Amino acid sequence: xxxxxxxxxxxxxxxxxxxxxxxxxxxxxxxxxxxxxxxxxxxxxxxxxxxxxxxxxxxxxxxxxxxxxxxxxxxxxxxxxxxxxxxxxxxxxxxxxxxxxxxxxxxxxxxxxxxxxxxxxxxxxxxxxxxxxxxxxxxxxxxxxxxxxxxxxxxxxxxxxxxxxxxxxxxxxxxxxxxxxxxxxxxxxxxxxxxxxxxxxxxxxxxxxxxxxxxxxxxxxxxxxxxxxxxxxxxxxxxxxxxxxxxxxxxxxxxxxxxxxxxxxxxxxxxxxxxxxxxxxxxxxxxxxxxxxx
Amino acid sequence: xxxxxxxxxxxxxxxxxxxxxxxxxxxxxxxxxxxxxxxxxxxxxxxxxxxxxxxxxxxxxxxxxxxxxxxxxxxxxxxxxxxxxxxxxxxxxxxxxxxxxxxxxxxxxxxxxxxxxxxxxxxxxxxxxxxxxxxxxxxxxxxxxxxxxxxxxxxxxxxxxxxxxxxxxxxxxxxxxxxxxxxxxxxxxxxxxxxxxxxxxxxxxxxxxxxxxxxxxxxxxxxxxxxxxxxxxxxxxxxxxxxxxxxxxxxxxxxxxxxxxxxxxxxxxxxxxxxxxxxxxxxxxxxxxxxxxx
Numbered sequence: 067x068x069x070x071x072x073x074x075x076x077x078x079x080x081x082x083x084x085x086x087x088x089x090x091x092x093x094x095x096x097x098x099x100x101x102x103x104x105x106x107x108x109x110x111x112x113x114x115x116x117x118x119x120x121x122x123x124x125x126x127x128x129x130x131x132x133x134x135x136x137x138x139x140x141x142x143x144x145x146x147x148x149x150x151x152x153x154x155x156x157x158x159x160x161x162x163x164x165x166x167x168x169x170x171x172x173x174x175x176x177x178x179x180x181x182x183x184x185x186x187x188x189x190x191x192x193x194x195x196x197x198x199x200x201x202x203x204x205x206x207x208x209x210x211x212x213x214x215x216x217x218x219x220x221x222x223x224x225x226x227x228x229x230x231x232x233x234x235x236x237x238x239x240x241x242x243x244x245x246x247x248x249x250x251x252x253x254x255x256x257x258x259x260x261x262x263x264x265x266x267x268x269x270x271x272x273x274x275x276x277x278x279x280x281x282x283x284x285x286x287x288x289x290x291x292x293x294x295x296x297x298x299x300x301x302x303x304x305x306x307x308x309x310x311x312x313x314x315x316x317x318x319x320x321x322x323x324x325x326x327x328x329x330x331x332x333x334x335x336x337x338x339x340x341x342x343x344x345x346x347x348x349x350x351x352x353x354x355x356x357x358x359x360x
Numbered sequence: 361x362x363x364x365x366x367x368x369x370x371x372x373x374x375x376x377x378x379x380x381x382x383x384x385x386x387x388x389x390x391x392x393x394x395x396x397x398x399x400x401x402x403x404x405x406x407x408x409x410x411x412x413x414x415x416x417x418x419x420x421x422x423x424x425x426x427x428x429x430x431x432x433x434x435x436x437x438x439x440x441x442x443x444x445x446x447x448x449x450x451x452x453x454x455x456x457x458x459x460x461x462x463x464x465x466x467x468x469x470x471x472x473x474x475x476x477x478x479x480x481x482x483x484x485x486x487x488x489x490x491x492x493x494x495x496x497x498x499x500x501x502x503x504x505x506x507x508x509x510x511x512x513x514x515x516x517x518x519x520x521x522x523x524x525x526x527x528x529x530x531x532x533x534x535x536x537x538x539x540x541x542x543x544x545x546x547x548x549x550x551x552x553x554x555x556x557x558x559x560x561x562x563x564x565x566x567x568x569x570x571x572x573x574x575x576x577x578x579x580x581x582x583x584x585x586x587x588x589x590x591x592x593x594x595x596x597x598x599x600x601x602x603x604x605x606x607x608x609x610x611x612x613x614x615x616x617x618x619x620x621x622x623x624x625x626x627x628x629x630x631x632x633x634x635x636x637x638x639x640x641x642x643x644x645x646x647x648x649x650x651x652x653x654x
Contacts, residue, residue: 154467173448185508214479223392
């Protein structure tokens with residue numbers, strides 16, 4: 067295998083950063099552009115953009131469409147963090163090693179910046195030219211459903227209602243499937259929508275995406291317990307402190323780690339069954355999820 | 361002219377209400393579905409849906425596309441009211457004669473419900489079938505730009521930054537052009553996107569939409585001073601009380617009313633120049649804007 071992950075990743079990160087820097091805050095009143103740019107630029111692992119480009123590469127997808135899908139997902143992710151950090155939600159003051167948006171700019175600006183970032187995601191997906199309208203429509207369909215009440219926002223509502231409650235593993239999995247999984251799933255499927263894939267490839271990419279999304283969340287819970295705030299770039303141990311149910315609190319640290327490894331195996335198997343050849347980046351990202359330190 | 365406005369309006373309102381009732385909260389966790397439905401259903405003048413259908417009718421637009429555009433605009437409008445009413449923004453407790461969403465369900469639920477309503481707008485615009493993908497993409501492009509940082513959210517940011525400041529009439533107009541005008545403009549242009557229109561018709565529909573949007577805001581300021589809370593269904597006089605600049609505070613009551621009438625004339629003239637025949641509903645809505653009591 068002649069695939070070298072690091073230069074591929076650096077290329078994706080650079081193109082994402084460059085495009086976001088042009089698009090976020092463009093033609094925008096300064097009082098809104100500032101918190102928007104603060105929330106999005108120069109931070110974050112850009113895991114969703116990496117997933118989009120990896121999936122797009124696997125199906126020979128169009129680069130401009132993949133770039134826009136990658137940025138749109140990152141904009142939705144960023145808006146959700148801004149709103150999630152607000153006092154009426156998680157009331158968090160530290161994010162990616164910096165004061166959160168509402169701490170830096172005030173709650174009203176944080177609220178508006180989040181709202182505007184969500185809209186911008188759909189602006190980015192619908193350019194005047196460069197992406198076929200049928201692809202634009204498909205990308206908007208996938209993203210809106212992953213972000214909304216049957217996806218991320220729905221998961222956040224369940225999360226909110228579950229503080230202090232004893233969830234079963236099934237309930238916890240359902241919450242995470244929506245809250246975090248939906249957007250990761252959409253990352254893979256939006257990447258796939260940038261090119262042509264067989265029905266079989268689509269199905270197996272869906273299996274890969276679900277396994278990866280769940281593994282990502284399990285590892286998040288593991289790291290919340292085992293890493294410190296400096297490494298994470300956010301407040302460590304806050305889920306335990308907030309009495310939120312986690313995989314670790316539910317099944318214990320070792321079983322959670324085992325679960326992540328078993329999900330990794332399922333993701334790898336799905337790629338093998340997909341009939342796709344260019345899956346090296348998708349494989350590398352699956353490895354990254356279970357071996358990441360933050 | 362054999363056009364009868366009232367039955368036409370009742371038909372649009374009924375179809376909008378029925379579709380929203382099916383779509384809002386569908387497959388959604390109950391704790392999120394409840395505030396979403398509370399925010400959207402059974403209230404509001406549905407002025408944006410009326411504009412969409414009127415414009416669509418003028419260009420022989422497809423009904424399913426117009427219905428979805430109408431509902432999407434109403435979802436964006438509803439989400440903006442939910443977030444705008446929150447304590448960190450206008451801190452309003454009364455809306456359409458009912459307690460505002462955050463008073464009824466708490467701030468976290470109001471925040472999430474607003475976020476989910478915005479996403480739902482784009483879900484509604486991108487069905488599996490029934491609307492051509494090229495129309496879906498165009499509707500998403502228009503709506504996202506009208507809702508985001510170069511439209512409504514941008515206007516709200518300017519509004520927020522202008523409290524207690526002495527704006528010029530130009531600055532005030534720019535603020536309203538974004539805050540309220542962008543979504544009204546999009547209502548007309550999304551309606552037009554449901555069918556076929558000449559370049560001339562497009563241009564004149566744009567002129568109509570701009571004049572109507574500005575007249576709408578001027579009359580809002582007039583009514584904020586002249587109507588009482590019971591008639592408005594929201595807190596009257598709040599802009600004056602919050603020391604927000606308005607057309608009335610800037611130019612006086614009579615000049616504001618004259619301005620609205622002159623904008624009405626401009627809107628009517630644009631329709632005459634559009635080359636379109638079925639403009640009766642658009643004309644009726646222009647009349648409604650300057651003659652409404654709330």
